[in-house]
Amino acid sequence: xxxxxxxxxxxxESSDALITVAPGDGLQISIQSVVLRQFGAQIEASxxxxxxxxEVTGAIITVEDRGxxxxxxxxxxxTALRRAAKEE
Amino acid sequence: xxxxxxxxxxxxxxxxxxxxxxxxxHHHLRxxxxxxxxxxxxxxxxxxxxxxxxxxxxxxxxxPLIGHIQSGVVTGIETAYMSGPVxxxxxxxxxxxxxxxxxxxxxxxxxxxxxxHIDIAFIAAPCADCAGNLNGLYGPAACGSLGYAFTxxxxxxxxxxxxxxxxxxxxxxxxxxxxxVDYVVQVPCIGDPGGIVSGTTSVTRDPVGLRIAEYxxxxxxxxxxxxxxxxxxxxxGGASLxxxxxxxxxxxxxxxxxxxxxxxxxxAMVDMLENGYVRSLLDVQCFDLRAVASIRDNPAHQEIPxxxxxxxxxxxxxxxxxxxxxxxxxxxxxxxxVNVHTDSSGVxxxxxxxxxxxxAGAQLTMIVAPLMRARLPIxxxxxxxxxxxxxxxxxxxxxxxxxxxxxxxxLRDALVAAHLPVYDIHALRxxxxxxxxxxxxxxxxxxxxxxxxxxxxxLLDQIFALDE
Numbered sequence: 281x282x283x284x285x286x287x288x289x290x291x292x293e294s295s296d297a298l299i300t301v302a303p304g305d306g307l308q309i310s311i312q313s314v315v316l317r318q319f320g321a322q323i324e325a326s327x328x329x330x331x332x333x334x335e336v337t338g339a340i341i342t343v344e345d346r347g348x349x350x351x352x353x354x355x356x357x358x359t360a361l362r363r364a365a366k367e368e
Numbered sequence: 369x370x371x372x373x374x375x376x377x378x379x380x381x382x383x384x385x386x387x388x389x390x391x392x393x394h395h396h397l398r399x400x401x402x403x404x405x406x407x408x409x410x411x412x413x414x415x416x417x418x419x420x421x422x423x424x425x426x427x428x429x430x431x432p433l434i435g436h437i438q439s440g441v442v443t444g445i446e447t448a449y450m451s452g453p454v455x456x457x458x459x460x461x462x463x464x465x466x467x468x469x470x471x472x473x474x475x476x477x478x479x480x481x482x483x484x485h486i487d488i489a490f491i492a493a494p495c496a497d498c499a500g501n502l503n504g505l506y507g508p509a510a511c512g513s514l515g516y517a518f519t520x521x522x523x524x525x526x527x528x529x530x531x532x533x534x535x536x537x538x539x540x541x542x543x544x545x546x547x548x549v550d551y552v553v554q555v556p557c558i559g560d561p562g563g564i565v566s567g568t569t570s571v572t573r574d575p576v577g578l579r580i581a582e583y584x585x586x587x588x589x590x591x592x593x594x595x596x597x598x599x600x601x602x603x604x605g606g607a608s609l610x611x612x613x614x615x616x617x618x619x620x621x622x623x624x625x626x627x628x629x630x631x632x633x634x635x636a637m638v639d640m641l642e643n644g645y646v647r648s649l650l651d652v653q654c655f656d657l658r659a660v661a662s663i664r665d666n667p668a669h670q671e672i673p674x675x676x677x678x679x680x681x682x683x684x685x686x687x688x689x690x691x692x693x694x695x696x697x698x699x700x701x702x703x704x705x706v707n708v709h710t711d712s713s714g715v716x717x718x719x720x721x722x723x724x725x726x727x728a729g730a731q732l733t734m735i736v737a738p739l740m741r742a743r744l745p746i747x748x749x750x751x752x753x754x755x756x757x758x759x760x761x762x763x764x765x766x767x768x769x770x771x772x773x774x775x776x777x778x779l780r781d782a783l784v785a786a787h788l789p790v791y792d793i794h795a796l797r798x799x800x801x802x803x804x805x806x807x808x809x810x811x812x813x814x815x816x817x818x819x820x821x822x823x824x825x826x827l828l829d830q831i832f833a834l835d836e
Contacts, residue, residue, distance in 0.1 A: 295742045315743050317713060318807035347742020349803055 283339040287363035290348075290356040297348040299356045301364040304340035307331060313345035326350055330357045339364070372498045372552050376410050376530070379553040383526045387417045389487040392524060394517035395425035395449075396492065396504060396653055400563025403492040403530050405432050406555065412441045420444035422486055424475065424516040424674075425719070428452025429563060437462055446484065448472050449719030458817055459715045461833040467818040469709065469831075472652070473678025473685065473725035474823035476519040480675055483825065489524035491517050491544060492558050496531035500549025501542035504654075504671075505664040507533025509559040512654030512663045513633070514543050518673035521548045532558045543671060565656045577607040579767040580736050583788065584694055585614030587763060587770065590786040591732050591779060593691045594618060597627040601726055602694040604632055604655045607736050611694050612636045619645050630677070630686055631722065633659040633669070641668060650686055652677040652722075678725035680823040687722070687729030695723055697737045699751045702793050704758030704773050706735055707751035709820060712744050714812050714834060720755050725823055727760040732779075739766040744807060745800030747771075747793060752812070753820060754829040764793060771796050 283303045290298040297313075311323055323345060331339070339361070345353065373379035385391070391411075393404045404423065409432070411419065417440045424447065426433070431453040436442045446468040450458070458467055470478060478484040494509045496502035504514045509532060521527050521544045528551045529544075572578060584607075588594050600615070602608040613636070619626060626646040629637045633651040635658035640646045642662075649669040654660045663669045678687045687693075698717070699707040706727075708718045727733040737746045746766065762779060764771045771793035772780035783790050791799070818831030 315712075315807070317810050319743060319805065321808070322805055347744065349743055350805055 281334045281336045281361060281365045283336060283361070283364045284366055285364055287360055289360035289363060292344060292346055294346050295348055295352070297343060297345040297353055297356050299360040300342040301360045302340040303338065305338050307337070308340045309343070310341070311343045311345065313343070314347050315345070322350070323353060326353050327357055330354055330361065334358065334361055336361055370498065371500055371550065376406060376553055376555060377414070379528050379551045380407070380410055380414065382551055383488050383528050385411060385414070385416060385488060390420040390422050390485060392422040392486045392489040392520040393424065394492065394514065394520060395423065395427065396511040396514055396516065397509060397559035398564050399427040399429045400509070400560035401427065401429055401492065402557060402559050403490060404430055407490050408433065408436045408441060412436055412439065417441055418443045420446065422484065423447045424472070426450040426454050430454055434462065446470065447719065448475050449721050451717055455716040459834050461815055461817055463817070466816045469719050469818055469820045471678065471720035471724045471823045472516065472674050472722045473680055473687065474821055474825065476674035477679040477681055477823065478825060479519045479523050480679065481681070486520055486524035488526045488528060489520035491521055491527060491529045491549070493529040493531040494558065495533045495535060495539055496529050496552055497535055497537040497539040498552060499537055499546040500529050500552050501537070501539040501546050502529050502531065502549070503539060503541055503543040505541070507531070509557070509561055509564070510660050511559070511564050512660035513651040513671040515652030515672055515677060516674045518544065519675050526550045528553065530555055530558055532556060561657070572607055572610050576738050576767045578610055580607045580738065580765055581610035582614050583770060584611045584734055584736050584765045585618055586786065586788055587734060587765060587783060588615065588692055588732070589618050590782050590788065591692070592782065593732055594622065594624070596624045598624065598691045599627045599689060600629055600692045600694070601631040601690055601730070603696050604634055605696045608694045608696060609634060609636050611736070612640060616640065616645055630690065633663070635659060638662040638669070641666065650677070678722050680725070680728070685729070687726050690726060690730035692732040692734065693726040693730040694734050694736055695727065697735050697746065699748050700735055700737065700746060700764055701748050701751045701758070702797060704761040704764070704793065705751050705754045706756040706761060707753045708755045709753040709818070710831060712752070714752050714810065714832065716818065716831060720820070724756040724760070727756045728823065733760060733762045735761055735764045737764070737766060739768045739796065740800045740804055743804045745797060745804055747797035747800060753831050755820060757822070757828070764796070766796060768799060769796050
């Protein structure tokens, strides 16, 4: 999947996450989270999972997490990537 | 000699304020309080250093305290609760000496027994006369009960009343009277009434909170305690408050009247009093302006001192008469220990207040909390700080299920018989983790920034600094 524009998905409400994707070389992932210390590694692993599944190799991904559970994070991430690839 | 001083400075000089003293404050003006800041500002201007603050609670409005700690005006804090910028700064090791946290009852007992000595007590007096008779019922900063201030006024070496509503002698009623007050000073404003109302005192409309409250009321109904004379205390959190709404139809259906409701009193409790669901209210602190009006106008709504409310070794205290208390938690562990001092990252955001006092006294101690907050399960393997020992907790109520302390088999059986969703507490922990994942266990810093005294004065736990 090719990231060709900037797109986002999600909100900054409690239990949600806002994920922004922009074109870039290689994968650059930055994560802010209210539960960074408890779940930071799991959040990054989930984001990398989704990137792998969608075969994204170049993107700048910003995660602003407000305590979203894993399935929400993955869904927000996938939708942001598909929007950024102009699939919708 | 007149007790009335024209300026705060002259009152502090008359009271003999010197470096190294212990000064006390009470928190009935809550986040609207101006008194603590104005006294410390004046002390700083006088060049005073090394004060120990014996404050019943510290709120966000007390942020200027951080500057007074940095400049050495304040070098020690003892309190029952702290939140906001000061609590944050303490968690980041602002203060060299650990903060001593006590419960409301433990604080009163420590002062009454002489273990804690107060040099000067400052009483925020919404209504006072020139001789020091005072109450919290009238004036622009009326806050209702002065429960926590009684102990300070009675046992401090010197008592300074600070008022913005000076009335002709004799002020009536005299909650604290002239025999205990050394000086009176009139200032333009002791507090902002808008800040007196707690931010947490509206009944929740959140469906999770309502489900928890409904289960909590059903637990009371099934416990066998809901009989004529039943007594209760609920916190001011949304779910705790909602319990009173579910309790009313149960009382009505059984044709019984509760004996007393206690605690920080809210409009919801006043409503129960005025509509005949409960015969009296015992009030150590008013949480909203409806409670303030009620304690002023209704003789069945009584002001009680902290010592009578909750002290452990007094000849008797009201917590020992409680049938049921409903309390909150930031975390609870598989041994039912409850944390209300720190959040899941170890940052200080509260304190016991009356939590451990009422838990120890009540026949049924119920913790109400959502199964998880955002991505954090409420049930953990070990709480970050023990505020209330698990041996004094009987039941945890969440929206997905109820766990009963293993020592309370008969209660567990009664709840199962009532078809309530009873689980082992480990099962509630695992239920949450299936949704959230398992949070990493966080290392804490090494420096002790707080010690938690149990109500009898023994050391219950320690609070550590965040990353150093």
